[in-house]
Amino acid sequence: MQVLTGTTEYFKGIGPVTFEGLESDNPLAFRWYDATRVVAGRPLKDWLRFACSYWHSFNGNGSDPFGGPTHFFAWDQRSDVLDRARDKMDAAFEFFTKMSLPFYCFHDVDLVDYENDVAENERRLQAITDYALEKQAASGVQLLWGTANLFSHVRYMNGAATNPDFNVVAHAGAQVKAALDATLKLGGENYVFWGGREGYMSLLNTNMKKEQEHMARFLHMAKDYARKQGFKGTFFIEPKPCEPTKHQYDYDAATVISFLRQYDLLDDFKLNIEVNHATLAGHTFQHELQVAADAGLLGSMDANRGDYQNGWDTDQFPNNLNELTEAMLIILEAGGFSGGGINFDAKIRRNSTDAADLFYAHIGGMDAFARALIIADNVLQRSEYRQLRADRYQSFADGTGRDFEEGKLSLEALRDLAIQNGEPQQISGKQEYYENMINRFI
Numbered sequence: 132m133q134v135l136t137g138t139t140e141y142f143k144g145i146g147p148v149t150f151e152g153l154e155s156d157n158p159l160a161f162r163w164y165d166a167t168r169v170v171a172g173r174p175l176k177d178w179l180r181f182a183c184s185y186w187h188s189f190n191g192n193g194s195d196p197f198g199g200p201t202h203f204f205a206w207d208q209r210s211d212v213l214d215r216a217r218d219k220m221d222a223a224f225e226f227f228t229k230m231s232l233p234f235y236c237f238h239d240v241d242l243v244d245y246e247n248d249v250a251e252n253e254r255r256l257q258a259i260t261d262y263a264l265e266k267q268a269a270s271g272v273q274l275l276w277g278t279a280n281l282f283s284h285v286r287y288m289n290g291a292a293t294n295p296d297f298n299v300v301a302h303a304g305a306q307v308k309a310a311l312d313a314t315l316k317l318g319g320e321n322y323v324f325w326g327g328r329e330g331y332m333s334l335l336n337t338n339m340k341k342e343q344e345h346m347a348r349f350l351h352m353a354k355d356y357a358r359k360q361g362f363k364g365t366f367f368i369e370p371k372p373c374e375p376t377k378h379q380y381d382y383d384a385a386t387v388i389s390f391l392r393q394y395d396l397l398d399d400f401k402l403n404i405e406v407n408h409a410t411l412a413g414h415t416f417q418h419e420l421q422v423a424a425d426a427g428l429l430g431s432m433d434a435n436r437g438d439y440q441n442g443w444d445t446d447q448f449p450n451n452l453n454e455l456t457e458a459m460l461i462i463l464e465a466g467g468f469s470g471g472g473i474n475f476d477a478k479i480r481r482n483s484t485d486a487a488d489l490f491y492a493h494i495g496g497m498d499a500f501a502r503a504l505i506i507a508d509n510v511l512q513r514s515e516y517r518q519l520r521a522d523r524y525q526s527f528a529d530g531t532g533r534d535f536e537e538g539k540l541s542l543e544a545l546r547d548l549a550i551q552n553g554e555p556q557q558i559s560g561k562q563e564y565y566e567n568m569i570n571r572f573i
């Protein structure tokens with residue numbers, strides 16, 4: 132990929148990052164991510180479809196509830212709002228191209244600052260997306276998905292589409308319309324809804340049924356508008372159980388799937404599964420992926436990791452090979468994502484303040500996923516994993532087990548078969564054996 136710099140080079144002395152293989156000890160090179168290497172019939176770049184999150188990498192300034200910014204950006208200096216936005220976009224595309232990242236993702240307000248004026252915000256978004264169109268054309272970098280930030284502005288403190296005040300719902304609509312227009316204009320493959328404040332802080336003041344009906348109505352309106360404008364991509368809902376609200380309506384994959392079914396949205400919406408959201412919901416990442424895949428709704432993923440000691444969304448860069456291998460087993464068996472990819476919804480730490488840290492973070496994440504995919508493919512091709520799992524259900528392959536699956540048996544028949552067959556033999560679940568198979572290929 133051709134490195135694209137603007138008038139200023141922001142990451143001087145770094146990149147382009149290339150694949151150097153296992154012999155390399157260059158910390159600014161890939162050791163596993165060889166984009167063209169074919170695994171399970173497809174090049175790694177087609178399985179993985181990596182994307183950079185604009186918000187964490189170019190807006191997140193390291194501040195936390197106990198202290199202000201620690202990341203000071205050379206692209207965030209000029210006083211004119213669009214000059215500043217274009218500088219930031221120059222830095223972003225320099226980074227994407229130095230890293231060979233094929234995709235990016237954004238919220239409307241990541242690209243350009245908004246103020247309290249709907250028409251002015253639309254004008255700003257149009258101007259900065261004109262610039263993004265040029266940058267995309269010059270680099271070949273594509274938009275994986277766009278979204279609207281419906282959680283930061285003060286007006287959304289009681290929710291956006293689920294706000295009890297209709298006037299706030301209207302503002303959310305205005306913002307989503309503009310973000311959909313921007314996504315469409317940039318050829319975005321998908322559009323994401325993460326319901327950051329679509330939930331409640333207390334049930335005492337909340338009409339949950341009404342709020343959820345409003346959310347469904349809003350999603351239908353957004354979908355109808357985008358389709359009318361010619362959007363062919365997929366809408367993703369990103370489940371998360373809490374934070375910032377105490378309870379979010381898009382709690383986990385199973386909850387979202389039943390919501391989509393109840394409100395007749397299954398034809399247009401799929402799921403964007405985030406690692407740290409899965410663990411906040413008390414699930415493993417793998418569980419959430421499997422629930423989505425089993426429903427045919429595995430759209431995309433937000434890659435990061437939490438911290439076992441912390442109960443919030445720490446959004447660290449992924450590095451856990453065992454966890455990622457289990458995830459890639461599910462993705463390989465599902466045949467890949469439907470339209471989505473792997474978006475690094477992850478941020479470098481508050482005290483990671485070297486320009487190179489952003490590179491190390493993404494290199495580590497990309498290498499970890501590439502390696503996990505290769506390991507998972509080895510497990511599937513070279514171990515007894517598939518066979519063992521199939522054998523475990525052998526009793527349903529023919530005879531009365533098969534009759535059961537096909538609905539040919541009654542409850543009375545089960546009783547008679549229980550007597551006829553006698554007490555079942557113990558059959559081991561072999562959990563440790565399965566766990567060792569993964570480690571065997573790491």
Ligand code: XLS
Binds near residue numbers: 371
């Ligand atoms: C926050 C979410 C957010 C979405 C996009 O926890 O992960 O970053 O991915 O709005």
Ligand code: NI
Binds near residue numbers: 369405433476
């Ligand atoms: Ni996310």
Ligand code: NI
Binds near residue numbers: 405407408446
């Ligand atoms: Ni998150």
